[in-house]
Amino acid sequence: MKVALTGENAFGLRAELEKLVADFLAEHGDMALERLDGEEASFEKMQEALQSLPFLASRKMVVLRAPSMNKQFTEAAERLLAELPETTDVILVEPKLDKRLSYYKFLKKATDFREFAPLDRAGLAKWLVAQAKAGGGSLSPADAAYLIDRVGANQQLIGNELEKLLLYDSKIARETIELLTEATPQSTIFELLEAAFAGNTKRAMKLYAEQRAMKVEPQQIIAMLAWQLHVLALIKTAGDRTPDQIAREAKLNPFVVRKSAAAARKLSPAQLKTFIASLLEIDTRLKRETIDADEALENYLFRTR
Secondary structure, X not given: OXXXXXXXXXXXXXXXXXXXXXXXHHHHOHHHEEEEEOOOOOHHHHHHHHHOOOOOOOOEEEEEEOHHHOHHHHHHHHHHHHOOOOOEEEEEEEOOOOOOOHHHHHHHHHOEEEEOOOOOHHHHHHHHHHHHHHOOOEOOHHHHHHHHHHHOOOHHHHHHHHHHHHHHOOEOOHHHHHHHOOXXXXXXXXXXXXXHHOOOHHHXXXXXXXXXXXXXXXXXXXXXHHHHHHHHHHHHOOOOXXXXXXXXXXXXOHHHHHHHHHHHHOOOHHHHHHHHHHHHHHHHHHHHOOOOXXXXXXXXXXXXX
């Protein structure tokens, strides 16, 4: 068995690694497992681990974490895996891989390559429903979405909350979620700006208060608002370019452009210019005068109606 685990979803990657190791140990025992870290182990040590035969076991498993940190290993990886004894299983854990490198292409071709991308909200909700079922409980898709809205989309954190809920009652209901979890502000600057542009002053003020409750300083909010306005300006002046074309040319995430496109359509060029100029004025005054930053930003959001 030659498995490569990679991707930004650290929770999913770790869970898969733990499952693979646990299944192996259940059959072959602790003596058959060897773990090495590519940032610390020498190339010779990793090579020896892969080439040596099992000791007091019929098979052995070698788990190499980030072996690509060792240049010698990446250069010799194809040979090492080709010469791997039939009695040895190897798991290569590479959280961050440069897809432009031949090493990445080799792993995709020569191993059981498993990539763990971060889950979006829909994917996370499906995962929660499945995890609840696997744990002997139940959670509806609607309540899974509510749990995400309440505590956030960090998979590790929300997984811990799910375990707590299952211990209390295997049938998880919204009332249980409200009883046992603490609501965490999940607002974003985009939501803040979107509410302001839509004339929803009450919501805009609420979202601003949430940002401040999360210890986001006014200068940080100004910087993020400026970035969002920059994105809107790019979209507004892009002519008939598609969101993907805009993202590619401006080196932006396509999701960001697509999400901002609706807000951009609601604004006239004159409005956008006014919003940018007003935000610049606040930033300049904060650097030159002693003013109440919160009051200035709240007035700014109120004037975007």
